[in-house]
Amino acid sequence: MELPETGHDPVLMQEVLADLSIRPGITYVDCTLGRAGHSSAVARVLGPDGLLIGLDADPRNLIFAKERLADAPCRVRLFHANFAELQDVLSEAGITAVDALLADLGLSTNQLFDPAYGLSFAQPMPLDMRIDPRVTQTAADLVNELREEDLANVLYQLAQERYSRRIARKIVDARRVSPIKTTDRLAELVRSAIPKRGGAPEKIDPATRTFMALRMAVNHEMENLASLLEQAPKALKPGGRVGIISFHSMEDRAVKQAFRSMEQTGFLRLVTKKPLTPTDAEITANPRSRSAKLRIAERK
Template identity: 40%
Template sequence: MTSDHKPEAGAAFSHRSVLLDSAVDYMVSDPGGSYVDGTFGRGGHSQLILGRLGSSGQLLGIDKDPEAISVAKDLATADPRFGYFHGSFAELGRAVSEAGWNGVDGVLMDLGVSSPQLDDAARGFSFMREGPLDMRMNPQQSPSAAEWLASAEERDIADVIFRYGEERFSRRIARSIVERRQEAPVETTLELAELVSAAVPKKEKHKHPATRTFQAVRIFINRELEDLEVGLKQAVDRLAPGGRLVVISFHSLEDRLVKRFMRDLARGPRLPKGIPVTADQEASDFRLIGKANKAGAGEVGENVRARSAVMRVLERIDKQQKPQGSA
């Protein structure tokens, strides 16, 4: 969830990317290497990565959002080491190939909705601001949240809210949406937020009743978990020996998927007992770097959205490198 800035109607967003320094510290090991910022946002991580690279270093920024790509174009004009790709990190393999690279020395994925998207009422991500019920990270794609809620079956709406929002009152909420749209479609963020609030009989302390529903619909509309599964595989397939994949997630569904993916790769192949194999055949090509990282108290104090951030790091082992202490 990038948290940088984007001017809007005379105001300005001025949020700092979560876990900015530590993410770049983990990823950038070679100033002359090739790196991918899989979630460019407004360039917070990319700017710092470029600051760590030498004249021969290269960085590719990827983002679904046309507004993010507009910022990326300006950066590419200003810095020849930077290039961009308009699309999802699920297309990372294609993006790297089109850049003419054989492999990469690091990939960063900063998941979820960005602060500029959340803070812009016209994008329809926030239940706290009145705006069109859109929620698309790429508004050029269909359907919007309003379009989907206007036509989806009640059971499908309930399934999405339960699966992606882990909302126990998903059936009540879905029923309310379907009953409401028989009179008039749900077209704005506050209409949906008020409808959900009325449908939820028990409120969680310090959490808006619509939080889980908005999260669920957004994840579904943008195919976020499906893209994440594909993107993780694309990233590790392109990692050079010694290269690292750094992923920052913001809710349990994302982090669970990332944790399992990295853990399974680090464990190596799961072979049936009794099969004659060498130690090298059993060994993994990957290792976990440290434990899950979280934002410190100071960062959370500056940016409340940082409190749920979890960063995990996976490295492709460089088997040609001599172990420390060897002759």
């Protein structure tokens, strides 16, 4: 698949603009600025009286986004931060409450392709997977240092990998021979641990689930999402809206449950009872959008 010119095509753009109620003059937070795809469109609506606060855990994407937003028609404040640090960022920006907040979870397409991140087995790369250099443990550290049982648990819990124990055993046997340092070696090990069965071959490479689980573990993705879901609704003004785009059933479940429980306590109103998903036309134009789900809630 070709890398888009900006490194990433934003998903559900019209839905974000309309259903997050983006309008001139508001204060908007993009918790996952990425390549500023959503933010550059939002900035055009905000206009000179609006304020865009953007954060990203990846300083490399942040540099790109800063350049892309250099001529934005609104005020812009950008931070190298994890969205789990949302409250700190808002305090630093001197903001007490915002009108709209978006988190578009996961990774941008350029991150998947770029060997510097060590996320892909499509080509040999050093096994890293950190999107934030402040994180200390790489995927290679986990794969070479975790106990066999803990490794199997990571694969099972984060990717529901049914062959988690076999894969963990294969990894532990292999690392006794020499440390596993590259994405292609890890992918080969995973494939060789999965029993060959008759019938149609799997649609996805069997290493995909292991790579996803390791990436989620390295970057503490579920813990950060839980922290964001705790902080984001409280950062809204009454009538302000939070939107979360997820690509993974575990993430979508966490968003759904957090919004529901805050609806039950009377703090939030659900704007989307069912998540918004891309149209067929969007999926055709951008196949990576196919698993996107957008849930939106409004502070009462």
